[in-house]
Amino acid sequence: MQSKPRIAILGLHLEVNAFSPLTTRRDFEAQSWVEGEAITEQSRAAVSALPGEFPGFYARMDATGPWEPVPLIVLAAPPGGMMEPGLFPEFLAIARRRLEAAGPVDAVYVGSHGASRSVEEEDTDGAVLAMLRDVVGPDVPVVGTLDLHCNVSDRQAELADLLIAYRTNPHVDMRERAMDAADAIRARLGGEARFETHFIRLPMVAPSVTLLSSGDLPYAQAIREAARLREGDGDLVEVSVTGGFVYSDIRKCGLCVWASARAGQGAKARVAAEAIAARLWAGRERFRRVLVPLEDAVAEAVATGEDAGRPRLILADVADNPGGGGGGNTSALLAALHRTGARGVVLGVFVDPALAAECHAAGEGARIEAVFNREPSAFAETFRAGAVIRRLSDGHGVGRRGTLAGRAFQLGAAALLELDGSGVLVVLGSLRRQFLEPAMAEIMGVDLGAARTIVVKSRGHFRAGFDELATDDRILEVDGPGLVSPVLSRFTFNGLARPVFPLDEGAEWAAAGVA
Incomplete structure (x- = not known):
């Protein structure tokens, strides 16, 4: 690694509701379609329309030592329908072309929402990580941040060195989570081995009104438990609990829990993730909400x-x-x-x-x-x-x-x-x-x-x-x-993995090794 590491930066912010009209290029252009050095300029500006992660990531990297940003492309649009035909392939091609033209990089930061979807690809976030790995190889650290309402695939958990989700709903910690991502990249570039992650997706699609991070509902309790585990064990690098976004209507929708631990401490990650997931599943009836x-x-x-x-x-x-x-x-x-x-x-x-x-x-x-x-x-x-x-x-x-x-x-x-x-x-x-x-x-x-x-x-x-x-x-x-x-029974879902609670009363889950 160079003394002045080169960090590639990209992101795709779109929360897809499959029941909404298609999201167009104009939707992104009206909010944020930024490429190349303009990303760096806007991230360091006093006021920016970029998602909050990017100013936070830049600020932390600037504060922790020399580095060279390699900005690729950042798109952001209001939540809406699937990306219209051709739009996601264009985004992926621009990101790949810029990354290949930049030459070798030492790490990659991906600041994406995590619930995007296109007409061509339902796991767009997994496809982004797959493209990155194809270009940079298996050893370059890739760290990502995700919205609390993301949909996470097994492919994402496997391809990323570390995924970090927001911890607040309403979301007011985007900047801080990007700072965590910067710290994780610095740690990996400083010689720390790749983290070990245990990932769980529960067969449960929680109505979004039940996912506030304060109060006494099960989700808020899980957020606090994740914080307690992180703070109580230095081997746990990250513990995330995400509510998912059911309206994306794809197989990877669902409430997810994952924990990442330092190399050799994977058992701690498994215990932490399964403990939180078990509590959430046990309290699933409290995810119903009467309006x-x-x-x-x-x-x-x-x-x-x-x-x-x-x-x-x-x-x-x-x-x-x-x-x-x-x-x-x-x-x-x-x-x-x-x-x-x-x-x-x-x-x-x-x-x-x-x-x-x-x-x-x-x-x-x-x-x-x-x-x-x-x-x-x-x-x-x-x-x-x-x-x-x-x-x-x-x-x-x-x-x-x-x-x-x-x-x-x-x-x-x-x-x-x-x-x-x-x-x-x-x-x-x-x-x-x-x-x-x-x-x-x-x-x-x-x-x-x-x-x-x-x-x-x-x-x-x-x-x-x-x-x-x-x-x-x-x-x-x-x-x-x-x-x-939030009354999910009013929708006709075609892509969800079934059975799933609360739509299917027969949905079942048990932690590994538990009968």
Whole structure:
């Protein structure tokens, strides 16, 4: 190894919902399609639109000694459908061409989401690692970071030297996990032998609303147990517990546990992984979740608007979460709030590029008939209401809390509508983005502190951004329509390995050697 190691860097951030429309090249270009030295420039910039792992990885490598980045390609798009034909092969070809042209490297860092899928390949993350091994060989360290909602294949576990998953949900530790990856690469380049990993995939597809990393549900308990094991035994390099993303609808979906130990300590990795997996399986019934009926949620919003002494309310429209592939455009909850005259309501982000364009053409202060979903689609019904355009924006902002703190975001052409009759405020955007950051409303001049009810088209990441505005007991997860409903029985899955809990009551699992 050179005294100034050359580290190749690449990543593919896409969480695929197989029930959503295909993800296109334009989706990546609107968020992050970055190649070559631009990756280094953006990773070291004060504010970046790159996934948070890359600034974290660069910062740690810069702080721990000389090195030479060999940036290849980083793609990131909002969660959505499979990558359209040709897109993943193009990504793979660019990464390979740049890697081969760069010459020998000493290690590779892969910062990927882990739940991508393309029309051509269901295990895209495994295919990326296979390509890397084909180019760099079996001895060059390859270390990756993964989102907590990743789908992990046996091939990934075998090909990578180390995989490190996020430990927080909402995700606020992306930077730290990339720093861990940098430390692992430094250790391997310093002479440490390859780590030994024990990997387990449980036959269980947990609804995403059960996967918060705080509280007393089994998943949060497993996250804390993994931390206890890591911190209590220096031979354990990593212990990860990932919830998976069932909507990808492929064989490798499922809740996974893996542990990696220093060379010669593989037995410790096996014991740690099996202990956590056994606890999760034993508590599987607690992964079922009952949502609040839409009518009950609306009634509470009406009561909150009428009673100034009632604490502020947040309604999470979890089934229409763009952060899981939802369209961000179902109108059922909005229509009900308007119909009942709920007061003090702010709803965001409603994704309707056509309506946003109409607002920009009409101008601020104009009164219009707002037609949401003029061309209806799956779950997204047309809804009409008189409205005043209170604010227009290009949708660009910088997050100040939670998962987007210090990171650039964009909603596309955006508008703030005030609906006649109820006074409901709607933050309207053109790009699919979940409402997880107060700044997304604040750039429109909205004072969320004055709201009585905030409606978020988000599954859970909003909790890290909006925790200053409502306590957990005043957050209701609403049972509405959408492409990401936590009620899994509403979907027709074709690719999952079956049987699997909770879809199949006959699903079984036991730790190795246990009858």
